[in-house]
Amino acid sequence: MPRIVVAARSERGVSMVFTLLSLAMVTVLGLGLTSVAMSTVAQAVAESETTEALAIADAGIEHGKQLVLWQDWQSLNVFLQRGNATGCNYDELSGTPINIPLPAGYPTAAANFIPATGRAFGQGRYYVELCDNHSREQVAPAPNTDNDPNTDVDKVIYMRSVGFGPRGSRAAVELTLGATAMPAVVVEGNLEVKGNPTVTGPAGSIHANGTLELSGNPCTHVYYASVDGTTESGNVQGGTGCTAADVDARPFSPRINIPKLDPYTVARQAQAAGVAVKTLIGKNVVAPDGVVYCTINAGCAYNGLPGGPAGSGIASTLVALGTIPTGWSHQPNPHRDWITMGETAPGTYFIVGNAEVTANTGGPGGAAAGTTAALSLLSMGSITANGNPGVVPHATVPFIGPILMIAGYDLDLGADFDAAYEGLFYARHQLDIKGNPTLNGQVIALNEADTPFEGHNPIRLNNNGAMEINGNPTINYSGNGLQTVKALTWRECRGNWTAPVIAGGVMTDPGNSCGAP
DSSP, X not given: OHHHHHHHHHTTTHHHHHHHHHHHHHHHHHHHHHHHHHHHHHHHHHHHHHHHHHHHHHHHHHHHHHHHSSSBOSOTHHHHTSTTSOSSSSOXXXXXXXXXXXXXXXXXXXXXXXXXXXXXXXXXXXXXXXXXXXHHHHHOOTTSOOOOTTOOSSSEEEEEEEEEOTTSOEEEEEEEEEEEEOOSEEESSEEEEOSSOEEESTTOOEEESSOEEEOSSOEESSOEEESSOEEEOSOOEETTTTBGGGOOEETTOOOOOOBOOOHHHHHHHHHHTTOOEEEEEOTTOBOTTSOBOOOSTTOEEEESOOOOXXXXXXOOOOEEOSSOOTTEEEEOTTTOEEEEOSBOOOEEEEEESEEEEOTTOBSTTOGGGTOOEEEXXXXXXXXXXXXXXXXXXXXXXXXXXXXXXXXXXXXXXXXXXXXXXXXXXXXXXXXXEOSSOEEEEEEEEOOOOOXXXXXXXXXXXXXXXXXXXXXXXXXXXXXXXXEEEEEEEXXXXXXXXXXXXXETTEEEEOOOSXXXX
């Protein structure tokens, strides 16, 4: 018995040791689980805050898109060079674009823009900058080679937005805006397509920034699109085989911003591209600079261009030719028309008046002799074309392409043009295609106010408020012409952040993680 008692005493406290060890293990395990839980919570909170900052950055991108994609601008430098004339420093969208008349309805109040110090959004803030794609332009082939980081030449820029959450989290996104091809036929507003028109080629599509009404037997090789809905009747066809089964109709499509081309501005762009431009001025017609240069019935012809609108600082470079170019004549009454007939001197012509291209217009011997004249017509007024003129484009301008006709007012097309060439047919006001013409290139109408120029208004909207394509026209277009700017790519920037800049206690550069533009 005594031995048993001694043995029992020697095991005293063992259970306490096991208890303490168990408690220690449970404590360590609990602490570990608590640490994991706290880490998970912290990670979730951080992720939530980053997501919030990313949403705020996206809001900045949407705000910037509203300002930049309001219309198609002839140059994106109107934004890139505003503020301190330096891109990529967050003041590019702090006010209205520079050196250009503002489009109707464009915002002007300070509250509509994005200051360099950022714009409050919810409990956070976003900063938006525009940057030239300088790294690419430096190595791009001509004519898009450029070494100036503050000048855009290829119509591609980066929009970068940095969003800050309420607790200091931040995120950056980058949107690439760039020029893309437009379809064969694009009109602002409503369009009615009747009869048997055919639109062919890789870009053989029709797009209306309003309603599109299809009747008869129309055919497009690619698609029909409209912003406000499409109605069909008759035998609408599609595809290269022009069958009902291949119709590609796209009602309620996104709108296409139509570039607002001004004949005078395009004439200056042609000059900058190395094209010699002649100016034909009708009797008593006011030039862009407000001057009446010509007071004789025969009209006046010049090398160069008149001055620009008041305040533009553009001086006249007109030098009188002495004689009217071959093939041209001026009719002062009733509409100040410049008319081509027979053999016509090739060239790019800026016309201060209305213009008419007649059936036999061409090269030596006229179109009847099977010859062609290289002509690009840029008219302040309307242009009418009929018959079978032998006319091909004379001028090619970057982002516009080869030019046949740009009318400051209406474009009335009923002529066959040489199928071996493509060019732009553009109306600032309305267009009408009728009869059996063959048009090779793009047909674009901006559909501005339906008003006359020098008493001449050849095209009026129909009773439904629509322009018309009627008869049996054929429009062929490959896609190498006028372009419009749209959003191309989006990315979240996850590179190393640059340091923010704070001046006078105010952040003017939030830093970014998108890298060098």
